[in-house]
Amino acid sequence: MKILKKILKRILLTIGSLTILLVIGYIVFVNFYPAFGGDVSDKLKATYEGSDNFRDGIFVNKKEVPEDHSFLETLQIARKFFFTEVPNGIPNENIEVQKVDSANVADYQGKTRLIWFGHSTFLLQMEGKTILIDPMFGEVPAPHPWLGNERFSEKLPIEVEKLPSIDAVILSHDHYDHLDHKTILKLKDKVSRFYTPLAVGVHLKAWGVEESRIVELDWWDIVNFGGLQFICTPAQHFSGRKLNNRQSTLWSSWVIRSVSESIFFSGDSGYGPHFKEIGDVYGPFDLAMLECGQYNESWPDVHMFPEETAQAGIDLRAKKIMPIHWGAFKLALHAWTDPVERVTKKANELQIPITIPEIGEPIFLKEDSSENNWWWRKE
Incomplete structure (x- = not known):
């Protein structure tokens, strides 16, 4: 009996020591590794008290969503994510992209165009302005390369170093797949x-x-930028780049308008009444880029399922929708083509036009150039 007690004591001491080392390692890692970004000070928090979206020291959604997962639940989800084999979870081959010439970007003076980089990153050229939306050019959507899956494409349409001067960068929130340290x-x-x-x-x-x-x-703030309007609009999501700063920054969608054209960018968002509200105020939209990927029944309030993506397009009064937040990274447990297949089917049922360009292919708002390419089936 005494021997057994000694063994148990040693085991508990070992577990305790390892736990302490892990905690210390985590604290050192997040405080000194620059990819985690900055922290919102108490002084800065005081300036957000007037926001309807700020309550008890954190930002909140308009609609009540389930509370954050507990530490144990988070570990269970992480274990499932890293160790569950998902059929067709990643492409069998590298996704080829259409290349973009740097001079063509720098000298462009044509009609409004967007170039998709996969996931939620866009280059927008509108009214003579060059704009990047959620620029994430890194290989892994994580603070460290060991902590995430690599991009599906070995190359980007254009490397960040070859981009010309950028008039504006628009960011939707601070998660790693939208805000990347090395890219910035x-x-x-x-x-x-x-x-x-x-x-x-x-x-x-x-x-x-x-x-x-x-x-x-x-949310609902408007800024004028050289003949364009940028309008910060609601989303239903969350924020944070480490365990102890969740909800410390706000998340949003965006409306981008010129005198004659209007675009909606969803950022990350679960489905909710805010889409109709935005559509009633600022619709119709020539194009709505809508989140459609990385969904799971464990987090239905913060990411849309593809059928909801199509419905959101209806709510927004979009003339055309484009599914985004897919095609670059594996961040959930569905097949990599599941988002686009499901949203295409639902969009057809709802009779809302949908465009699904190849990565790097120019998109012109009022042209129908890529609806029936089905490029993701050709790997």
């Missing part, structure tokens, strides 16, 4: 203005972007 370091000296939801600027400042070039907006 490469971009920051060629960008005139960064537009973000409230508090997201803390990360940019931590990475060396001057405060004078950062404009933070609350």
